[in-house]
Amino acid sequence: MKIVCPHCHTVSNLGVAVCVGCQAEVVYGSTFSEVKSAATFGAIAAGVVSSVIMVKFFSFSFVLLVVCAFIGALCGRAWAQKAHLDETRFFRLFLNK
Ligand SMILES: [Zn+2]
Numbered sequence: 001m002k003i004v005c006p007h008c009h010t011v012s013n014l015g016v017a018v019c020v021g022c023q024a025e026v027v028y029g030s031t032f033s034e035v036k037s038a039a040t041f042g043a044i045a046a047g048v049v050s051s052v053i054m055v056k057f058f059s060f061s062f063v064l065l066v067v068c069a070f071i072g073a074l075c076g077r078a079w080a081q082k083a084h085l086d087e088t089r090f091f092r093l094f095l096n097k
Pocket residue numbers: 005006007008009010019020021022023024
């Protein structure tokens with residue numbers, strides 16, 4: 001299978017880490033930083049929501065907060081991985097090249 005770089009239109013083999021034409025970074029699926037920020041956001045969002053629910057309806061539990069934040073992180077990570085599933089993306093680091 002072949003992939004075509006959108007920057008320089010060079011055809012590369014599927015599986016390469018960089019474009020042979022312009023050295024653009026080829027990412028299959030989501031980047032690590034995307035997954036990490038989505039997991040962080042999920043953890044914070046779940047932590048805040050669970051805290052509000054606990055304070056309002058139950059009594060606050062730090063253990064439960066951590067559990068909810070952890071679940072939120074997993075959900076965020078799963079979402080980020082799904083967002084770019086089966087995608088091949090090119091990131092050109094040196095735009096003027
Ligand atoms: Zn290229």
